[in-house]
Amino acid sequence: MRPALLPAALLLTALLTTAAAPLPKKGEPAITAQTQKSGGVRPAEQLALRFDSADLDFQVLPATQQLKGVATLRFTARAPVSRLLIDLDRNLPVSAISIDGVALPRGGWSNPDGQLVVTLPRPLGTGQSVTARLTYGGTPHVAVNAPWDDGTVWSKTPDGRTWFATTAEGYGCDLFWPCLDFPTGEPGVVTLHITVPKGLKAPSNGVLLGVDQLADGRSRWNWRVKNPNTYAIALNVGPYEEISGTYKSRYGNSFPMFYWYLPGEKAKAEALFAEFAPTLDFYESVVGPYPFGDEKVGVVKTPHKGMEHQTINAYGNAYAKAPEGFDWLFHHEFGHEWFGNQLTAGNWDDYWLHEGYESYMQPLYGLWREGDARYATMMDTQRRPIANKVPMVRGRVVTEEEVYEPSKGGPGQDIYYKGAWMLHTLRWLIGDKDWGDVTRLAVYGRTDPKPGNFRPRFGSTAEYEGFVRQVTGKDYRWFFDVYLRQAALPELVQTRTGNTLSLRWAVPGGGPFPMPLEVRIGDDLRRVTLPATLTVPADTHVVVDPSARILRRSPAIEAYQAWQAEQKAKK
Structure with a gap:
């Protein structure tokens, strides 16, 4: 009362x-x-x-x-x-x-x-x-x-x-x-x-x-x-003034959508509201049903940048325009309805499940909308800030600041971009169908979600690894050991002598890393298991990992990051 x-x-x-x-x-x-x-x-x-x-x-x-x-x-x-x-x-x-x-x-x-x-x-x-x-x-x-x-x-x-x-x-x-x-x-x-x-x-x-x-x-x-x-x-x-509408889901249900905006913003507000339906269709087709269809889709203009408040996402991106053609902040915060509000990590140590997954959803949306070129461009942008200073997961109960603050030993933005790139690599490694089933298990606890047959749930890194094992029938602990529990990335070691090309992985800690690799030899694209020794004519052009499938060490990016730090120090 x-x-x-x-x-x-x-x-x-x-x-x-x-x-x-x-x-x-x-x-x-x-x-x-x-x-x-x-x-x-x-x-x-x-x-x-x-x-x-x-x-x-x-x-x-x-x-x-x-x-x-x-x-x-x-x-x-x-x-x-x-x-x-x-x-x-x-x-x-x-x-x-x-x-x-x-x-x-x-x-x-x-x-x-x-x-x-x-x-x-x-x-x-x-x-x-x-x-x-x-x-x-x-x-x-x-x-x-x-x-x-x-x-x-x-x-x-x-x-x-x-x-x-x-x-x-x-x-x-x-x-x-x-x-x-x-x-x-x-x-x-x-x-x-x-x-x-x-x-x-x-x-x-x-x-x-x-x-x-x-x-x-x-x-x-x-x-x-x-x-x-x-x-x-x-x-x-x-x-606030209000725009509203009804979304008819591919799953057969309908639910209301609302955007609360400030006076004088009507035209810009209408343009943002026009993004709601296609964004919903993307998430429902790639992940699964909107989790809160029995309540609403809600977005509100706020005097701060944004936040994934459940069914009332905060938006403060000033209606910014971007070359990919959609508002990344609206898309990111709204996607947390799946990765954050429906699937909630039970421990802050596992918050790559929120931020890594949701950061990956923006390039995937670019792929869904426009194809491979947009996806590659957006993934390249996310690759540059990956720091690799500390592991993304420590295997113990931690506070929010111990995750988000590098000064407190946290991985910081790596849970966003390194998490996204890890998921990009995993998707290629196990294939789209299995990756989709793993994702739905993580979000809904089942691979056949429909409105009414799931409820919000808590997840963890250990559970996620179990889902990968359950869906693929294979143990990928080596994958998660390298990307989640170690800081440094695996390094591809290439040696070309005469007509021979040798490829192997150098992994921090010396553990196993049986990651396959694509190699383009002339016009021939091969998928090889490492270590590998290939016979390649000396005058044939070779490109290793031509589609950038694998998250691995890049000396070029490390040099770029060092140069950026030098420029910042001079200011």
Whole structure:
């Protein structure tokens, strides 16, 4: 049940008494190390909870850049627990908590570092459930450079009206609502009630249940979303206008599409909206059914670059044009509905499943639209930034920053581009059909997905390797050992003496790497197994791996990267 809102007079008084306080700058108020951390090793008490549902009631207060909230959270114990450990930034202090409808005394909770500790009136046994209602609010952390640095983004439209958004992938959902801030902490269902000032709208996740017009001129937007990714809950507030339509899927179902854009952008918005249907058709034909057809396709213009918020993708690419003829950022974030929201890595260590797969989808879309030349051009662009400094996977539970931040030992952008190139090589190695079946197993848990026969799932690197083995009947551990668990790339060693060409792989660590290779000898294209010694007339032109099938070491790219670094250092 939703809490009563403050009467208009009391609300106005509260606003007037706080209006003189200075508004927070970017990076303020500061957050603790606990709040900044998302994922990683979690307390046993959190892992013992199944997050059944969350009812989140927000009041967005632009004049003071504050959020007020009431969260009603339901958990079921998988193992006995006597406390609830709920992640929540301490900049949003809790003023009241009730457990199963009974108010706790003031000393019944504490939040010294960003993890709220609630002592239960009675311990929970395995299978027992509890409902906690938290009243909280304050000044949420303002992002420095969203979405790379998370928090709230308070902006203005060109005509001076409020334009507000949240991002939370890096630091986590606890920046603005009480949650379990790790990938498998997804709630089963979330209901949102977002109250905003007069003249503003609040598009959000899932299905719109209705809009309440309040007596003081404000409106309350009510949404419901099933199984949302923990960082995918998003608040978006602005004077939005809307384009909508219906998509008729190749799978026989239909579902609504929406784009919320700012006034004055209609022509550009219509051009972007025209990309929705062909993008859907690509993903449905190459991967499988749109995962959230019982809710919606939603995109909203945001005052930050973009983010894969489930069924309400954030878009802030300024309607940029590109030679490939489509908006890569819209395409990338939308594709995360499959690789990120439908398939969610259960551990940040496996997030190449999100970013590697989704980065590969853009060249594949180029191939689907225009053919081999576009695909090759886009793959070449992705090859240049691959750094190979550390392995993409470490085989342990890690935080988001330990993956995305090279300064913290993470592979950084390699989970995007090296991941994409690894998938490119795997697709050639095992063939399109098997690669497609592996992909569908990873995304849906089955090779025959249809609307209604799957639900969002968690995946891992180990599971993915198992899917490759299951589909192909072969063990490709050697492949994943080289590309995921080692930093340096395999090197092709070529020796040509007279009429003899010798080819072999030099692999970091000296392990096996039975990767076949294409060789063009004159006009003859051969697929050979290495090591190989070929008889080639001395005057015959030879091109090894002419279609760039294999992700391998490139001295030319290493020299190019070194030159780039030198040029940057001179500036």
